[in-house]
Amino acid sequence: MSQEVAHDDSHHNLMVKNKKLLMWLFLGSDCMFFGTLISTHLIYRKLYPEEFDPTLLFSLELTSFSTFILLMSSFLMALSVSAMHKGEIKSFRRNVIGVIFFGLIFLGCQVYEFAHFVHEGLTLSTGTFGSTFYLMTGTHGVHVAIGVFWLISMLFYSKGGNMEAHKNAVDVETAGLYWHFVDIVWIVIFTVVYLIEFIA
Amino acid sequence: MTTDTTIISNPKQNTDISELKPELSDIGLVRPDHSKNVFIDWLTTVDHKKIGLMYGTLALFFLLVGGLEALVIRTQLAVPENDLISAQRYNQLFTMHGTTMIFLAIMPLNAAFFNFLVPLQIGARDVAFPRINAFSLWAFVAGALVVNFGWILQALEAFGLFSASGPTAGMNDFVPAMGWFGYAPITGKEFTGAGTDFWIMGLQILGVASISASFNFIVTIINMRAPGVKMMRLPVFTWMTLIVSLLIIFAFPAITIALAQLMFDRVFGTNFFSVAGGGQPILWQHLFWIFGHPEVYILVLPAMGIVSEVLPTFARKPLFGYAIVVFSGAVIGFLGFAVWSHHMFTTGLGKIATAAFSLLTMAIAVPTGVKIFNWVGTLWGGKIRFHAPMIFALGFVWMFMMGGFSGIMHSSAPADAQQQDSYFVIAHFHYVAIGGILLAIVSGIYYWLPKMIGRMWQGKLNIWVGILTVVGLNITFFPMHFLGLLGMPRRTHTYLSGFGWETYNLVCTIGSYILAFGVLLLLVDIIRCFRSKIPAGNDPWDARTLEWATSSPPKVYNFAQTPIVNARDAFWADKYGPLDRKMGMVDESHGIHMPSQSWMPLIASFGFIPLGLGMSLMQAGVPYAGYTAILGLVILVLGIALWAIEGPGGYHLHPNKQSH
Amino acid sequence: MKKLKALRIWLMSILGLIPLIFISGCNLNTRMSTFVTKGPVAETQLDLFMLTVWVTGFIFLAVGGVYVYVVIRFRDKKGDENIIPTQGHGNPLIELSLIGISILLLVIIAVPTLQGIWYTHDVPDDESSLLGSWYSHGDISDAAKEEPFIIRAIGYRWWWEFEYPQLGITTANEFVIPAGRPIHIELRSVDVIHSFWLPKIAGKVDLIPGRANSMWIQAGDSKEAWIEKNNFSGSDSETQLAYLKYLEDEIYDYYYGQCAEYCGDSHARMLFRAHVVSDDRFYSWIDRMKTGHTKAPDDMNWDNWYQAYDQSPETLTGDINEGLKLFMGRAKCATCHVVKGNPRAVGVAGPNLTYLAERHSIAAGWLNHRNEDNTVDKKAQLANFIQWIKHTDDVKPGNLMWKAKGGGIGELQPLLNDEEIRKISLYLQSLQ
Amino acid sequence: MSYSQSNIDANHLKEENDRYYAFVNLALILAAVTGIELVLVYLPFPRTIIFTILISLSLFKFIGVVAWFMHLIYDKLILTMAFGTGMVIAFGTYTALLFLLGGDAVAPPEIPGR
């Protein structure tokens, strides 16, 4: 194992782990992905303000709840990264289970929301609103699902004492960054897609 | 450390590696390392040099394909009202010509140089993530296959063996025919058939390849530099690689999402760009060019990097104004994000927006001019040696400048109203593409191929390549300026006589054959170089940068001992500089750690093929295509999962002692 | 002799450029040349273009000159092999001044560019641009008087419709405009993106579905502008005469245009024409387009003709009548085409055919029958009609007249025979 | 190498423990802000004011998560640059785009022609 470290860290000019830098670059790039999606939605809202009235459909309570859930999952994620750095594998596992659990609740809410909306007649091909809304929130949902999947596999991997702070802290941290990013994207979506529709 | 002290002179080195025992990966499979089978070795390689060579070979192949398509286009246009090929075939040809040249020829040619050179120039053993690098290569292959797959169906269709049913029934265009920027709504399923789907899926896959490769290069350049290789000591080519990689990761997402939206429009009936449901086709144009304009700088900055290496070497002077050249490269890159609408001057942007984009576009001339001036400054006071790489580099400066000037003519929006979508645009970007990028790439090939394969060029064929390409490109594309200004629109499969276009077109066509002959001779010369008996030696050109310090071709581990760099033109300083500027060596007595080879990148990326083909064939009504797509997704996910589980592995080499 | 290598290449390249200069000496006064401008918009655009040419040409000579000088002056001479030149790294002062000069040169382009953007954007904002200020023929609505003259260009795959909403007429592929009058063009598309390009009169603007684009054109200078430009002074009548002569000599003409945005298979064959005429001829054209073909063949009243057509078609004899019968009946032409006057030819899927025989081309400008003196070559016209109806799909691959989901003439059972086609064509020729 | 077990214990433990409180505080604030936002939209203030406040609050949450949960303030500058470049380009580009696609350019529903 020591040889892997030797390779991975042989001479990092900036002492930032490769994986971590990679993840941050990916997140920078992901800003453009979500930027495109969100701006497409906003543009069509601006062009056709009358096309669809989302306030009739959206439930702010539900969305606020899932926003809250996601924020708290982020908190737990921060704790588990911290735990990993301290080498407290047990605490790490506890927190990650929390994150996964919250992530699943969020996904559940989204599935419920989608099902409800479709039932109420908002489908992918309902004007531009349906298209942009579902693709945007759906892409976000897929990000959450991938995150959950990632954390679950990490949880399993950590079971047999496979994880060691000096070796795997960076892996956990990378997953954590990803998870937080998904959270901040939702912070933006919550405001510009949901909240501002409700301003009186 | 000077030229001949690369320490690696153990002739038994290669055999040593292959005598290493195969190891087991974390999932218990035998790693494909040190395979005696050449094919397995290349398919599973994670060596950036081999990956670079494969990129280069494939890209040259696609350059031929794209060039052949161009020749058919030119032949069709040689005389008015020609009916050599049908309108549909012509439209497919220019679409595929543009797509092939940009995504399958020039970008991978650049990638070939990135791969081969960047780790060498920064004194690294490999890129930061060798397996991701392999994945990028094979994803590129998968994407190229998907984009071009339609030709097979089109051939079948021509013989009456296949026709579309299902969602695109009745539309038998299996090769895309909507232009390389695929303006909505002609990409909608009311107007075009499965060709568009192949194009969407293919570009999507190519995008994944480019983005993942770029992450890799950025991390490599930031993190893997040898001691002493400060950022401001990086060779300019490496700098340009860094900037281009950043451009890629920030520009490609726009087209990735746009393509996804388009795909949803076609497959799931959404309304992003379909007018009936309220979609605005103009949005596609914005999203495309938000990607598309940075893309043209993605194409040209590596070329500028190449030239910035070649000119100093053959003028025997350092690059004039290194810092400012680097800085202007960055400015070009980031200004490139602020000018996209200059491709849309005729779409009714409104006065303010038109004015803003017009001025911002002009602003790009300043940093570009800085580069030109600094190249001239580099030559000034030098001792210019006219070897083959230099000839093409000098040609680049001249021809690129001409292409840049027609760019400035475009940037004046009212003038552009007469030029947009005419042959004037074609002239503009072929000057920058061929006079610029291609000449620079040829220069790069002449410069670095000896390093890559360890053999030296022979004969004087390069003179003819130079004459024929430069003369050919001018004869082909110079008259196109006039064609455009005399009113000939682009993308027209034929034209009436009597508009004063006949002579020009004929001249263009003749020129294109001259140019093609030049390219053909280049290939001949390359083959001759491969068969050459003259060893290149480590440093055939008396060059300046680190890659020339190691052997030609470099060993798997690049440098037997990681160099410690003390100057900008590290190798030059080592050869001619004062003592305190010479290179040192890192003590690596514990041996060199090499990454293990792996099947997983190959497997994962080949999942893209059934995925891409399945999604597209579904649109053409082929049964079970949907399942094929799902299968592809499964392969992809499985490949990545196994990749994660198998672990990076690795083994140690002791170049100057015995391997363990 | 390494140095000679490069020099030889450059020499060859320059030799290669000579034939190009030859060609460029060629005639620039061609049908769609942007060098020969016939209106203020194109003129502004050309002026700007020439400005960019001069500025970049100057830079080209300056930078290119230095470049060539440097390459020759600093070439490696024999015996220099081991001399290592001074390793200079740059000179901030030179850099900054060159940047400064570049910016200065760009400003020279930028300022007129901004003026040009504002000027070419829409009809000048003045009294004389309003329709009411010059239109003196028949009634127009009060609203129209306060607007510029509007033509709505509508793009179809692969032909053009031109509507004159204020005057209530519609034509296709060839439209008529008065000289010296500013015109606001509304650009609409029904399917994909097209682009309206009339090089001698104005650069292009796209027709984008779902989007309300517009542009303005004007053929020839207005009288005031002409006087100012030529510094003309003389009595009113002299001025009028001289101005008319200018219009007569330089402006009244038949202009060629083309769709400039790729729009599918027959994009190359989506041309159009603008006929620039005097006010009087414009007015009379409007009159005729408004009334259309009041009479059926044989000078019959339409009501009578239809009565005969419905009850005793055999009484309608002669090629033209036979052609019209086919047009109305089996050939289904009337289901897609309007012939103004004919109460039953009201289909709107295809171009309006009113006074078709007076146009100088058909098939959106692809098949031409114009003599140089602006008359119609009748023989060529007949041949073109026949070719169009018979080989619609070859003339324009994929077009909607041939195949239109069961409505096209290519889907007729049985297809029209040669004799029938000739008769229809003769009928079409009677539309004048 | 530099990441030996003992090192972690010595330096990181204290650091991580300090961070713990920052995280808890931030979590509380985030929850509170979300609550405020929810209430805010129903308040009868002028649209623009609420809009501005909402955007600022969301920006605040955004920065909070990025800076603390994602350790940007503790970490190397290069990471902020990597992410920041993406953020700036995305924000700049799409804000511009939002202004470019104005409602006035949408064609009136009358189908062109007829």
Ligand code: HEA
């Ligand atoms: C491949 C690379 C490449 C490069 C480097 C460029 C460089 C430039 N391009 Fe080009 N361009 C394309 C590829 C490229 N382009 C392609 C592919 C298209 C068409 C896409 C399609 O429609 O299919 C296109 C189209 C295109 C258009 C749209 C035309 C239209 O469709 O109507 C415009 C408009 O402004 C434009 C402008 C410019 C400008 C201002 C530059 C500048 O960067 C040039 C700057 C360089 C110089 C000016 C020369 C050197 C400078 C000096 C010596 C300094 C002094 C000079 C001055 C002060 C003027 N380009």
Ligand code: HEA
């Ligand atoms: C960087 C990219 C690049 C390059 C290098 C080229 C290279 C060439 N292009 Fe390119 N071209 C584009 C990018 C490029 N093009 C793009 C983006 C478009 C727009 C597409 C669109 O509108 O959507 C375009 C469009 C375009 C058109 C306009 C088509 C139209 O609008 O109707 C034309 C017409 O002349 C043309 C010609 C050529 C020619 C003659 C070459 C020559 O340089 C080619 C030289 C030849 C070779 C390099 C190959 C050599 C071949 C042989 C030696 C044959 C022998 C080999 C065998 C038998 C195996 N191109």
Ligand code: CUA
């Ligand atoms: Cu219409 Cu091209």
Ligand SMILES: [Cu+2]
């Ligand atoms: Cu551009």
